[in-house]
């Protein structure tokens with residue numbers, strides 16, 4: 001029993017030891033894999049790291065090229081010198097000494113020349129200080145000798161006493177090769193030292209370059225509707241990142257403006273709706289208290305509630321129209337028709353509902369337009385209604401129509417209160433009413449011109465306005481036409 005327990009313990013120990021051993025062996029591999037994955041992750045996500053790595057690789061390539069060029073350049077230069085000085089001297093000596101073999105062998109004692117072989121016209125070996133059997137002027141043989149034996153084989157035909165021979169001179173170039181290797185190593189070592197200086201500079205510079213992007217990301221993350229006025233810092237040098245920040249800031253300006261005007265619109269609209277609701281509530285209270293028995297109160301209250309409900313309905317319809325235009329769900333039912341059709345209708349209706357002003361309608365010619373008839377009529381009505389609202393009784397209102405260039409122009413001129421210069425650019429804003437008209441009890445929510453603008457622009461038209469305070473206003477509605485016609489009534 002005891003023996004079995006002991007055996008089990010030993011097995012357990014061996015198991016633990018094996019596990020520890022394996023994890024020790026695997027540890028460097030794990031570290032390496034972790035390092036590679038970390039590197040790949042950084043390469044994927046960090047531009048600064050990408051720039052540093054690119055520079056690092058470029059630097060190494062340049063150093064390798066420099067090392068290669070300098071060491072090989074040195075070797076080629078020295079070999080050329082060798083050819084020009086030593087070899088020519090040795091050839092002359094050989095020409096003098098041959099066939100005195102002793103003298104030729106003496107040439108080998110001093111200097112780099114290791115062996116001399118001579119061949120006849122048919123390249124048969126006739127003399128060699130070594131065991132050479134082949135005449136070798138083949139570049140591959142020369143390179144083989146250079147690499148494996150560190151020897152330079154010089155082969156050439158020569159003339160000795162009017163006879164042609166071929167020679168092989170073997171020179172030892174071991175010291176030259178070692179010098180070239182030393183130069184190579186020197187350049188590589190200096191390159192490595194340079195790298196130690198270069199790497200931190202490159203990585204710092206690239207992080208500095210990318211810094212503004214990080215900053216932009218951080219700031220952009222913090223922007224919400226509550227701090228929509230936050231902007232990126234665009235101080236510093238003029239570069240692409242500054243342009244980007246500036247463009248971003250300009251975009252934020254536009255978004256902020258849009259957001260603010262939207263908020264303003266919602267608050268103004270709520271305000272507009274509060275008044276009729278308050279009035280209705282007041283009358284309902286009145287009805288509750290006295291209206292059950294008092295017929296006059298009952299009638300007055302019903303009249304007022306009816307009025308305010310209609311007012312509210314009108315406002316809500318206008319708001320819905322604008323909302324549909326914002327959501328781009330507003331549709332036009334366009335057709336070809338003669339503009340005189342609606343102009344003459346408007347003339348008739350206007351004269352029927354208003355007998356307090358002096359109207360002049362003059363349509364010089366007619367034109368076919370491709371448009372939504374009801375919407376165009378609605379838009380023209382808005383200008384005429386305004387002219388009626390803001391022109392005192394007995395004042396003149398002129399409505400004319402004619403073609404000019406590519407447009408049919410409907411001009412609505414009045415002799416009313418006019419619009420101040422400062423208000424001219426704002427009257428087409430939603431819920432905007434000029435000071436003068438607000439004090440006048442003429443009704444209106446300041447939505448008419450916004451709606452007219454949506455309709456006219458939706459038909460690729462234009463609106464022009466001129467006004468003089470106290471004298472009157474002139475609105476020109478310009479609608480592109482298809483065909484010009486003469487007016488037939």
Ligand code: ADP
Nearest residue numbers: 386390418427433434437444445446447448449
């Ligand atoms: P409203 O329903 O208040 O008339 P509009 O959008 O049609 O709203 O007009 C906006 C404002 O422009 C008016 O409140 C008024 O101050 C000014 N306005 C428009 N037309 C005229 C006009 N013919 N004469 C003077 N002021 C005008």
